[in-house]
Amino acid sequence: MKILKLGQMLGGSNAPSGASEFENLYSLSFDGVDDYVTCGDADVFTPNNSGANRGFSVSFWIKAANPSGKRILNKNQCFYSGANHYEYFILSDFFAKPTFFLYAGDSTSNAITFRLDSSLSADTWHHIAFTWNLGSTNADMIGYINGVAHSVAIGNATWSLLGSWTSVSNTNCPLEFGRASSQYAAINLDEVALFDNQLSAAEVSAIYNGGTPTDLSGESYLLGYWRNGDTEGTSVYPTIEDYSSNSNDGTMTNMDSGDIVTDVP
Amino acid sequence: MANISQVDFSQVHQTSEATLRLSVDGKETVLKFTGNTPSFLVGLQQYNHSEILAIMASSEWTKKEE
Numbered sequence: 001m002k003i004l005k006l007g008q009m010l011g012g013s014n015a016p017s018g019a020s021e022f023e024n025l026y027s028l029s030f031d032g033v034d035d036y037v038t039c040g041d042a043d044v045f046t047p048n049n050s051g052a053n054r055g056f057s058v059s060f061w062i063k064a065a066n067p068s069g070k071r072i073l074n075k076n077q078c079f080y081s082g083a084n085h086y087e088y089f090i091l092s093d094f095f096a097k098p099t100f101f102l103y104a105g106d107s108t109s110n111a112i113t114f115r116l117d118s119s120l121s122a123d124t125w126h127h128i129a130f131t132w133n134l135g136s137t138n139a140d141m142i143g144y145i146n147g148v149a150h151s152v153a154i155g156n157a158t159w160s161l162l163g164s165w166t167s168v169s170n171t172n173c174p175l176e177f178g179r180a181s182s183q184y185a186a187i188n189l190d191e192v193a194l195f196d197n198q199l200s201a202a203e204v205s206a207i208y209n210g211g212t213p214t215d216l217s218g219e220s221y222l223l224g225y226w227r228n229g230d231t232e233g234t235s236v237y238p239t240i241e242d243y244s245s246n247s248n249d250g251t252m253t254n255m256d257s258g259d260i261v262t263d264v265p
Numbered sequence: 266m267a268n269i270s271q272v273d274f275s276q277v278h279q280t281s282e283a284t285l286r287l288s289v290d291g292k293e294t295v296l297k298f299t300g301n302t303p304s305f306l307v308g309l310q311q312y313n314h315s316e317i318l319a320i321m322a323s324s325e326w327t328k329k330e331e
Binding site: 184 | 278279280284285286289295297299317318321326327328
């Protein structure tokens, strides 16, 4: 048995001052040991579960002391019925480049990998967005770091397709933050949102808002919106409320109320 | 895992036995606590955050990418 004595690993304070209707005062600090948030499984987490063919987008803010190789968001590789199952996950790769993996037909033989060719900086908040129109060509996904577009066409992203593409299958895998498989991320994560459409550049720019998170609860096609501690701070532990109409709340797992910290973008 | 039944989950940060992170071989786990050492953990090896992160990054705890 291995034991970690806590006390020196909780995040610092960088809370904004001033009061307004919308405030972002808290984020979640994941320790990289065994912390994660599970939102369970919901049909709406699977791209295009609506069948509306509007696309799929993911938005979040992230900070890490070492942003290399961090598992950020995961709905993938869960084991049931005698097999692993696959939908999608987001990580920062070895070079700290945000990367989105998607699988078609619940198979690792059919996969899209989309990597933004910019590395995240250490100890710095970044806003990341991936926007996808559900297509399977290298023009069908655009990523954004702090509102700056990354795509194959621009020349600052790479795309690969393994096998053939159909669509992402709706598996029973839970949506989780801070881990993927046996890998756990030491990160701060805030304002995570999923959308049932491909966000436009203008929409992503509005979400980035010059580096200050803004209220997404009224956005169209919002599938999930987890504010990671807001609006009530440590008292919400262990529940991470989903502020979308779907109300798929997350649960802080292997964490404590001290992991809701005032280090925010 | 022979002594997992001794863990009082009200005294550690882990949520439950079901959420424990296990080593790749399934024989070890990791526990976290704040303040005084719970009696059921007295005498066991303790690590600080950076030490345990290094251990967790080893092949004994983290599977290679598929």
